[in-house]
Amino acid sequence: MKEFFVGSELLDILEKVEAGERLSREDGIRLMKSNELLLLGYMADIVRKRKNGDYAYFIVNRHINHTNVCENLCKLCAFGKKPDDPEAYTMSLDEIEARALECRDLNISEIHIVGGLNPELPLSYFEEMLRRVRRALPGVVIQAFTAVEIDYLARRENLSIREVLERLMAAGLDSLPGGGAEIFSPRVREKICERKISGERWLEVHRTAHQLGMRTNATMLYGHIETPEERVDHLLKLRELQDETGGFLAFIPLAFHPKNTGLESLNLSRTTGFDDLRVLAVARLLLDNFDHIKAFWIMIGPKLAQVSLAFGVDDIDGTVVEERITHAAGADTGQCLTRAQLVNMIKAAGRIPAERDTLYNIIREGS
């Protein structure tokens, strides 16, 4: 019933989408600037259906943020603290192990560990952490440490990225999360995270991980000072690397939350519902070589996350307990959705709920 969209300015792109053609940078920019939200969703839904049928995925997982001490102290972040800050914390290996043991009977399939760049923590801390978590949670996938943390460890220990990744893998690391990508544009990084690794370096870490056989995720932090063009270029860099390695599992846009960050003074507002759905839909359209687009309900709220299933999304993340980073920046979402709530959300949107593992193998279907 695409005749409902007669008169739209994007019909040439709709034709390309229907034909399965790759979209250009110019197409991407037009999409990213468009207010034709429903047509964006309609097009993204075509691609989503093609790739994932009626399945909508979620994962039962837990997050651990082992330290908030961070040398980078990016302006975009409300989580990182100086070592002498009264709110600074670093979890001991025993604490982390205890936290992992608490998850033992929860039937989780993935544990997600990320933290700040803490100069006190040597590579051996991370190796031991992985060994203990692996022991505490046999069979659970450990998805840990962003490219930024991997790079930091390499520099701290005078090792190559490859060597660091190999040692962490030997200790139990399965997969890298997609954090730290922000926006690849150097102009933006200079203003929101000037001490963070470059976009090229981020891509290099993921390329190396893929070469070592690891699957990883990719993200984009949007809704601060980036332009539509910079968003599109970010997506195209990811598409390029995915063409080369095929190692990315999912793309996860992250809505910027300004509260308590170094960018609060810019008086940036939270992202709107239109923008959240637009970014998800355009990502689905441009990233034709990514299997999965994930909406992080912690960031955009459960209601909009459910709606995003009609805008290209096939994954609504997981049952997260104790997420600190987004909440430090003023996210007012809860800390947890139960499995039953996620299943109900997906069913009510007309999709088949599929509890997945990290590699999108279906663990349990339907209920």
Add this chain to the structure above:
Amino acid sequence: MVNRGKTDWERALAAAVAGKRLGLEEGVALFHCPDLTLLGQAASIVRRRFHPEKVVTFIIDRNINYTNVCICRCRFCAFYRDPDHPEAYVLSQEEIFQKIEETIAAGGTQILMQGGLHPDLPFEFYLDLLREIKKRYNIHIHSFSAPEIYHFSRISGLSIEEVLHRLKDAGLDSIPGGGAEILDNRVRHAISPRKISWEQWMEVMTTAHRLGMKTTATMMFGSLETVEERVLHLLRIREVQDETGGFTAFIPWTFQPGNTELEEQFAGVDSGGFDYLRTLAISRLLLDNIPNIQASWVTQGAKMAQVSLAFGANDFGSTMLEENVVRATGVCYRVPMAEIIRCIKDAGYRPAQRDTYYRIIRYFD
């Protein structure tokens, strides 16, 4: 267009877009449309017919809940208190005047006074309140939902028409559409057994319309009703609107189970964003004689309210300087006027403050 081979929802959707009036079965078929964006697009086409200009309106007003004492004790409500409850209250005229002054200072044009069905306050209390307000302030009084009007009739022994006459003479300008819940007695019996029947709700509305007063209509969905009952609700409103033309707007919102008697039964069953947008769009498609459809940021939050502008809504509702009833369920969204304006602009529309009759007061460019 040849419709053979199409599913029921496809036929219904095409018919609505072609400007045809839909019936009960077609309305129900729309709830089976799996494609949310198509529903939204169809609703947007219909909405454009009512509002070809790219404007989204809102009103500056305040909800004033003069009492939380209520003998109706609906199972879906978290706001009411029994008369002897320590948290029971009745606002004094002075407190109400204070709230009105704050509303006027914020650029407000309307107050929405609603309260529980208080067993002891006489009808004269309300008449006196209206007169005293009108004596002091130039403000539109959009107040007293149908269950309150019915209650006034009971305590005064006067007919609905006489009650409305006297309220109007005392200063009442228009009536809000609350208390409609689902306009079908099976559901009402289950969620609000002591509340007026759907026929009585409609009687108040038609009488008000006959007396020249405008009203809105609402629907609270996502509790125990079926999809058929939602459609029936919409058709009953449409039928009366054909007769009277007195409804200015339709406002659907979702049941919020927190702190209500139904909380346990509904634990973890949030009527989600999908159902909200779908129902909003279907309302736009079925209510072919009601000009305005409001988004409900109070129950959905600013992001969803903005997205609802793509699903048939042309009005962002009210700035609601104060709101207590939804908040009692633990759902607390705050959306200041600046945020309403930003959401409207960001969606590609021109924001405008309106009055109760949807006349534009000023644009925000």
